[in-house]
Amino acid sequence: MAKDITKILVTGPFAAGKTTLIRFVSSEQLLSKDVKATDGLARFKAMTTVGLDFGILHVDETLDVHLFGTPGQARFNFMWKVLSRGALGTIFLVDSSSQRAIDEGKKMYQYYRNKADTPIIIGATHRDKEGARDLEVLADGLGAENANIIPCDPREKEDSKTLVLALLQEVIESDMNDEQEELVDDFELM
Amino acid sequence: MSQDEVNLDKKKPSFKHLGILRQAISKAHTGNIRYETVENEEIKMNMLLGNLLSDSMTVNGLEKFLTFPCMDCKFSVECAEVNSDDVAFDADETLNIQCAGEHSQEAAPPIVLTRVLNGIHWEDEVLIQLKESFSQLPPVEVKMVPMHHYGYNDTLTYLTLYQTSLKNKDFTLAIFFDECPSYISLEQQVKVLVLGYCLDLIKPKASAKKVQKKKSRRLGIVNRILNKIREI
Ligand SMILES: Nc1nc2c(ncn2[C@@H]2O[C@H](COP(=O)(O)OP(=O)(O)OP(=O)(O)O)[C@@H](O)[C@H]2O)c(=O)[nH]1
Ligand SMILES: [Mg+2]
Numbered sequence: 001m002a003k004d005i006t007k008i009l010v011t012g013p014f015a016a017g018k019t020t021l022i023r024f025v026s027s028e029q030l031l032s033k034d035v036k037a038t039d040g041l042a043r044f045k046a047m048t049t050v051g052l053d054f055g056i057l058h059v060d061e062t063l064d065v066h067l068f069g070t071p072g073q074a075r076f077n078f079m080w081k082v083l084s085r086g087a088l089g090t091i092f093l094v095d096s097s098s099q100r101a102i103d104e105g106k107k108m109y110q111y112y113r114n115k116a117d118t119p120i121i122i123g124a125t126h127r128d129k130e131g132a133r134d135l136e137v138l139a140d141g142l143g144a145e146n147a148n149i150i151p152c153d154p155r156e157k158e159d160s161k162t163l164v165l166a167l168l169q170e171v172i173e174s175d176m177n178d179e180q181e182e183l184v185d186d187f188e189l190m
Numbered sequence: 191m192s193q194d195e196v197n198l199d200k201k202k203p204s205f206k207h208l209g210i211l212r213q214a215i216s217k218a219h220t221g222n223i224r225y226e227t228v229e230n231e232e233i234k235m236n237m238l239l240g241n242l243l244s245d246s247m248t249v250n251g252l253e254k255f256l257t258f259p260c261m262d263c264k265f266s267v268e269c270a271e272v273n274s275d276d277v278a279f280d281a282d283e284t285l286n287i288q289c290a291g292e293h294s295q296e297a298a299p300p301i302v303l304t305r306v307l308n309g310i311h312w313e314d315e316v317l318i319q320l321k322e323s324f325s326q327l328p329p330v331e332v333k334m335v336p337m338h339h340y341g342y343n344d345t346l347t348y349l350t351l352y353q354t355s356l357k358n359k360d361f362t363l364a365i366f367f368d369e370c371p372s373y374i375s376l377e378q379q380v381k382v383l384v385l386g387y388c389l390d391l392i393k394p395k396a397s398a399k400k401v402q403k404k405k406s407r408r409l410g411i412v413n414r415i416l417n418k419i420r421e422i
Contacts, residue, residue: 002210002264005219006411025419054220056267059418063411064267066220082239086217088412161419168416175405175412187394189205189323189387 003062007087008167010053010069011080011112013104016093017125017154018069019053024160026055026067052079084116089167092122093154094142097129102141109142119170122149123163203228205323207255207263208388214265215240215300216390221267225251225260242302252306256384259319300389304342307385312377320380324387325364331355333391347374347382363392 010018053069068083084090092109095101112120124138133141135149150166152159207225214223218240226232233251236243242252312320332355337345354369355361363383370379386392 003266004411005217005221005265006415007217025422057415057418057422059414063414065415066267068220079239082218085240086219088415161422164419165416168412168419171412172409175409187327188209190319190326 003064005064005066005086007066007068007083008164009080009083009087009090009118010067010093011090011108012093012123013095013101013108016095016101016105017123018093020154021091021093021123021160021163022053022055022067022069024154024157025057025164027058028056080112081115084118087116087118088171089119089121090116091163091167092120093125093163094122094138095126096124096135096138096151097126097132099141102133102138106142109144119167119174120147121163121167121170122147123152123154124149125152125154127151127153203259203261205259205320207260208384210263210265211255212388212390215303215388219265221265223255223263223265225255225263227254227258228261230261241300244302249302249306252302253310256307256310257312258316299340301341303388304340304385307381308341308343310381312380317376317380320384321367321376324380324383325362325367327363327394329360329362329395330392331361331395332386333393335391342385344378344382347378348386350374351379351382351386360395 010022012018052071053067055067055069057065057067059065070079070083090112092105092112094105109122122139122142122144124132124135126132135151139145139147139149148166148170150163152163154160154163207223210223210225213219214221214237220238221236223235223237224232233254235248235251235255236245242248332352334352337348342348350370351366354366358365366383367376367379383392
């Protein structure tokens with residue numbers, strides 16, 4: 001039977017914890033900084049050339065989730081539109097102790113909101129550090145007053161899992177609201 | 191019906207594989223399309239974010255993929271045997287195309303597909319099979335795009351398809367074949383349909399019922415992922 005593939009995007013400014021999160025929730029991965037550590041997938045070098053983290057979660061025999069971590073640089077903004085095609089939603093991570101990261105994150109977040117209309121959840125990382133912003137301050141700093149923000153440390157597996165679960169919950173809720181139109185399957189040639 | 195009969199039936203050569211390409215492009219998948227020719231040859235094509243790469247394996251594979259019916263076809267990521275030099279070059283190219291695409295607010299033009307399709311030639315019997323296959327599709331909508339950005343060299347036929355679709359209320363591709371002026375050859379007609387079908391420019395008219403069905407399927411997928419994440 002053919003496998004379904006769906007995508008989850010993980011994005012946000014530099015050093016937010018994207019690579020760390022993808023490592024925890026993937027069954028196999030090809031990480032941009034870490035090509036050697038992979039086996040079968042290492043041959044698919046294209047991902048590292050474009051600077052993406054790429055992980056696969058094998059859900060069951062007939063379903064894979066592809067996790068894409070986009071590089072935390074504004075020059076990759078243009079990729080979001082194509083990445084978000086066929087994606088369930090996006091986990092947006094930001095180092096909440098760094099004003100530079102928050103400023104950069106604001107640009108990314110606004111850009112993202114304009115380009116892709118898939119559900120998004122924000123993970124506020126580096127909470128253990130001095131100067132970590134309150135969540136309201138962070139929301140304000142990102143211009144994301146209406147988004148759900150979850151404090152987390154991606155180095156903790158349970159926290160990484162929680163972010164994915166929260167995103168999926170968000171997907172379910174947004175599906176309840178709007179008409180999701182997708183490809184109809186019985187459009188096959190003989 | 192026994193299991194064997196089901197499998198035999200599935201193994202009939204057809205153009206169903208074009209549907210796999212269509213899904214992979216429209217969902218911007220990354221990985222490989224693998225298919226089996228009628229001669230039982232297994233062929234792989236590489237894809238990055240819905241763009242076919244231009245390594246020679248992919249380009250040669252695509253030519254056969256578009257020209258002949260196939261036995262079987264699937265999408266996967268397990269078996270990416272790619273010459274990394276090819277891919278490094280290609281990923282850069284893909285990036286550049288993506289940048290160009292950004293300005294027009296469109297996805298990257300599918301240049302590998304159009305380049306190969308421009309040069310395809312079908313035997314008469316295959317052409318008839320494709321015609322019949324397209325004719326039996328349910329009513330469709332056709333999307334207009336600036337075809338010249340795509341590097342496709344038969345803009346006129348695409349425009350004819352588009353205009354015919356506007357004029358007919360329940361437009362089917364059978365109507366297109368009937369109404370197409372005779373100075374456009376059957377091969378030109380079919381080619382433009384292959385292009386439009388693979389790029390999802392020709393879409394089934396969505397009936398409310400089908401969209402609903404799709405929604406609950408999606409919910410099922412999300413719930414399976416939820417359960418998996420909980421247990422890892
Ligand atoms: N103290 C602390 N360190 C964290 C936290 N989250 C991630 N880190 C660390 O921050 C560093 C960067 O994490 P990565 O996962 O590589 O971040 P990234 O978002 O992939 O970074 P780029 O790919 O460079 O954009 C690593 O050393 C992580 O262990 C956190 O919540 N608290
Ligand atoms: Mg990283």
